[in-house]
Amino acid sequence: MRSPKDFFAPLALGAPAPVREIPVTPSRMIHFFDPGNEKMAAKVPDLAKKVDVLLGNLEDAVRADRKEAARAGLVAIAKANDFGKTQLWTRVNSLDSPWVLDDLITLVTEIGDKLDVIMVPKVEGAQDIHYVDRLLAQLEARAGLTKPLLVHAILETASGVANVEEIAGASPRMQGISLGPADLAASRRMKTTRVGGGHPGYLVRTDPVGDDLTAGRTTYQQDLWHYTVARMVDACAMHGILPYYGPFGDIRDVVACEDQFRNAFLLGCVGAWSLHPVQIGIAKKVFSPSPSDVAWARRVIAEMGDGTGAVMIDGKMQDDASVKQCRVVAELADALAADDPELAAAYDAATKEALG
Numbered sequence: 001m002r003s004p005k006d007f008f009a010p011l012a013l014g015a016p017a018p019v020r021e022i023p024v025t026p027s028r029m030i031h032f033f034d035p036g037n038e039k040m041a042a043k044v045p046d047l048a049k050k051v052d053v054l055l056g057n058l059e060d061a062v063r064a065d066r067k068e069a070a071r072a073g074l075v076a077i078a079k080a081n082d083f084g085k086t087q088l089w090t091r092v093n094s095l096d097s098p099w100v101l102d103d104l105i106t107l108v109t110e111i112g113d114k115l116d117v118i119m120v121p122k123v124e125g126a127q128d129i130h131y132v133d134r135l136l137a138q139l140e141a142r143a144g145l146t147k148p149l150l151v152h153a154i155l156e157t158a159s160g161v162a163n164v165e166e167i168a169g170a171s172p173r174m175q176g177i178s179l180g181p182a183d184l185a186a187s188r189r190m191k192t193t194r195v196g197g198g199h200p201g202y203l204v205r206t207d208p209v210g211d212d213l214t215a216g217r218t219t220y221q222q223d224l225w226h227y228t229v230a231r232m233v234d235a236c237a238m239h240g241i242l243p244y245y246g247p248f249g250d251i252r253d254v255v256a257c258e259d260q261f262r263n264a265f266l267l268g269c270v271g272a273w274s275l276h277p278v279q280i281g282i283a284k285k286v287f288s289p290s291p292s293d294v295a296w297a298r299r300v301i302a303e304m305g306d307g308t309g310a311v312m313i314d315g316k317m318q319d320d321a322s323v324k325q326c327r328v329v330a331e332l333a334d335a336l337a338a339d340d341p342e343l344a345a346a347y348d349a350a351t352k353e354a355l356g
């Protein structure tokens with residue numbers, strides 16, 4: 001373990017100083033695209049105007065014989081475009097793969113100044129982050145970068161979940177963690193073949209009435225990912241980094257996708273992955289608090305004055321704790337509204353109505 005005194009020292013001579021706070025910029029959707037797929041790549045300049053984060057994916061979903069084309073494609077796209085406030089991330093290949101070393105060397109050297117975050121898949125423990133941390137520092141120093149690259153881990157192995165707290169705190173580069181339900185299901189030997197989402201077999205049933213075990217017993221489908229998302233959120237909050245839900249693979253089922261994203265939002269996640277353009281709007285809607293929730297939060301904050309004591313608003317008790325809950329919602333709304341006049345107008349209109 002590194003001494004706390006050295007935690008913020010660069011890991012290579014000439015590398016930029018690590019950040020002390022993770023920048024909290026909108027990242028409601030991390031939009032995945034294959035940079036070696038010409039059709040997808042052509043859509044990138046336009047998509048950049050619609051998403052918070054664009055992610056050039058080099059790992060799973062890119063065929064083995066297209067890995068180099070994807071890497072070269074991402075370099076070309078990053079060099080050819082200015083994405084403005086939209087962040088550019090990449091997902092490199094896993095640390096045990098034959099491609100990851102060239103991914104990191106090429107991307108940091110060629111487009112390190114354009115990239116914000118490097119997503120590392122299949123992280124098993126702090127040792128994986130330490131490896132990437134040192135390598136990035138060496139590459140940053142050699143490339144003369146002035147801003148450190150941040151690292152995002154995917155939580156998709158059983159040992160990664162067991163070690164999630166140490167992963168979250170392994171480096172000042174740690175920006176966040178995403179749930180990877182597909183690889184995680186495989187690693188745990190779960191018996192679902194779905195990419196995220198629920199399963200009709202994972203349920204609870206109401207008790208029988210009398211001797212008949214079959215009649216009138218309602219079942220309720222449960223969330224397979226509740227435990228992992230909640231644990232990931234706690235690990236991230238403890239270390240001041242950001243939690244995300246990952247992929248929802250049933251692209252056609254926009255209704256269940258919205259539900260899964262909302263569960264994650266309510267539990268504390270700040271965003272989710274969009275795998276297809278249709279999921280961008282879903283993530284934007286879900287991970288932006290609703291105007292009525294924002295109006296309520298602002299009203300509680302206004303009526304609570306200095307934030308101490310207890311008051312009754314519309315029959316509901318508010319006190320020092322609930323005003324903090326309201327600040328979470330109001331601060332997120334302010335941050336999102338700062339870059340989105342339409343959202344700002346919706347929040348202000350609802351607040352005006354609520355405050356009378």
Ligand SMILES: CC(=O)SCCNC(=O)CCNC(=O)[C@H](O)C(C)(C)COP(=O)(O)OP(=O)(O)OC[C@H]1O[C@@H](n2cnc3c(N)ncnc32)[C@H](O)[C@@H]1OP(=O)(O)O
Nearest residue numbers: 032033039040043057060061182195247251274275276277
């Ligand atoms: C478990 C995990 O690791 S999840 C993360 C890895 N997976 C991914 O990154 C998957 C990314 N998404 C995809 O590959 C695709 O969306 C697929 C394969 C799921 C579906 O692709 P398609 O069958 O082409 O979908 P569809 O026909 O609806 O696409 C409509 C258009 O949107 C484009 N498109 C689809 N997905 C994307 C995307 N993620 N980004 C940009 N454009 C896209 C298609 O190229 C197509 O373009 P066209 O109209 O010019 O032909």
Ligand SMILES: O=CC(=O)O
Nearest residue numbers: 156180181182183
């Ligand atoms: O990479 C994501 C996953 O679900 O696996």
Ligand SMILES: [Mg+2]
Nearest residue numbers: 060156180183
């Ligand atoms: Mg995966």
